[in-house]
Amino acid sequence: LSTWQAINNYTQCIMPNIANVIVDIALNREFDYLIPDHLCDMIDIGFRVTVPFGKRYIAGYVVGLSDTSECVQLKEIQRCIGSQPVMNPSMLRLAQWISHYYISPLESCVQSVLPSPIRKKNNQFKEQYFVELTHKDHKKIDKDIYKKAPRQAKILDLLHSSGSLFMTDLIKTAEASPQSIRALERKGLVSITSKQVHRNPLRDVKIIKTHPLSLMPQQQAALDAIKASMDEKKPRALLIHGVTGSGKTEVYMQSIEYARRKGQGAIILVPEISLTPQTVDRFRSRFGDEVAVLHSHLADGERHDEWHRIRRGEAVIAIGPRSAVFAPISNLGLLVVDEEHENSYKQEESPRYHARDVAIMRGTFEHCTVVLGTATPSLAAYYNTQKGKFGLIKMNHRVDHRSMPLVKIVDMRIEAQREGKVYVLSRELTEAIQARLDRTEQVILFLNRRGYSSSLICPMCGFVAECDACSISMTYHKKGNVLRCHICGHLQHVPEKCPNPKCQDPGFRYVGVGTQKVEDVIQKVFPKAVIKRMDTDTTVGKNAHARVLGDFRVGKIDILLGTQMIAKGLDFPNVTLVGVISADVALHMPDFRAGERTFQLLTQVAGRAGRGDIPGEVIIQTYTPFHPSIQAARRLDYDAFYDQEIEFRRELNYPPFSRLVCVTFRGMNEAKVEETAKFFLEHIQPLLQDHVTISDPVPAPIARIKGSFRYQIMIRSAKIKSLNKALHHVSESFKAPKDVKYSIDIDAVNIL
DNA sequence: AGCACGCCGACT
């Protein structure tokens, strides 16, 4: 006994008996607790626990173990929730990286890593009554039952033929009542137990198994490169730059197959909008039930069950939007980020992470290959291939050897001068649409989001007011009738007439035509055509989106008019014309990435034309036809776009040559908001080195939301680490007044 | 987040 005690004492000495715990409230700090003896063997990093906290008990997570603590009076962990950790060390590490990089409390990062139904205390599994036969040969046991109780007999027969059934299904098929089943239970012929059921979001979806297609040489080369990377110990990320229709998805699927053969799992990230049934079906048809879909519209229960299906290893392939990067796939072999350039990968609430960058980190931590795929790589990703950080795979041809669409540009300035007035549709586009209607082909008209844009443009010469120092469009502010650069804060009065000396037109005005108006105009021009508008306003309801697309596919709609949501991934063979109403709306956003976005948008939209046998045509209307982004889009020439855009970024020290941080302050009292922003600036300025550029507090492009005034400060630095350090320091020491909130957005994408 | 402590105004 004494020996046993000695060993026990010894192990207690060396075993860490203190747990570092983060609690469910975002306090951004750890608390130490003693691990009681009975939990000593069990507790590990990643466990969910309840701990005494002040006068109450709250839930938390064990994020570390140690045998010392700075705190003298430690309390004990009350109990463990669940019998195994909810987070593996790698996931915790990922959460910690996000917390540090994006300057967000670890608690909120853990919340992002774990879906909300998993964090709930109680058991979220759904149970249903399950009926089984207790004897194989029930006929022998009770022969009378067929005469006395035909209902019960029917139930028995059903059970006999199908083995066992859920109570609800049994009642439905046998057309019986629960009483009959209960009666059988009393007779001891059947047993009723509670059984866990899996809520399958796709239970009603029938799938037809597909097999790997034979690959074109360029696809084969891509697949080989991915496989080679997957066989490496520390693979580096790969960027697939493949034109629309080059067959990237098939490459992903065969890469996943390779991972499966190696006993590994995979994650496919897709932008929200691409997570249409089409995409999901393709993966489900190939991999069946091994696929878990982490749709953002899943009910809590479904999400919970899908997560557990992955955790248990029943599903080894996860597909979903940005949060799917946290899918608990163990032994991850491949992480695909499809449409890598999409901005929806950036989360716009804290923690404001970028799923593509988190994917890269997860790949690094778990030594798994990360594949980024897109037709229009983000500047950041392509820059990384040029620097040798990522591998580059090019896929320049469409699988079907169809030619890329012909892109035409219509100069709306000439149109305006000719017609004397600006119309929504140019003559050229009108004629092109008419031609398609005559041939019963279909048309997609693309229009940017509702005209929130607040830049000024001259309709005669295309002049747009830009900041001299920052090369971004000036933002119009109604208050004071001024133009402002929100990168540096420069202020300018609104000119009376067009400042272009050759033009001087007094018709200087705002950019932007609303979708509604365009619809009216088009309907007037083509009274017989069936036109459907598709944007977030018109497609409310669960299936509205799919219904409109279905109608379009079968030819019930002639012209589909829509916003971003029709720009991506749709494949309609009968669409031979794509028209862009105005390329300028995207171009003159007060954002240095406007050129990049315009190019991406136009290229993606162009990809919608000519997916069938008839070659496609694209017509782009613009006031600035010679803008490099528009010219590059016309030639569908990514390299030309990249070369000019990267030079622009280099000259002005914009990303990817620097990191951009946007600090936004908001509150109901405008003076106080501005004051707080100034105060923040004074706080951080002494901490920054001279390679950091920081703007004055400036009203945000959307200066007011729900009565709340918004100001922002822009910080740019080539040295992200020292900037990160300064921001951490400030976020700890700087206290904003309670009626002013502020948020720090690292690698800001949408500056609103 | 919650709950305590604490310091000023309007009541029994």
Add this chain to the structure above:
DNA sequence: GTCGGCGTGCTC
């Protein structure tokens, strides 16, 4: 002299 407003600070 006390009840209660919510500002501030702490929770291992």
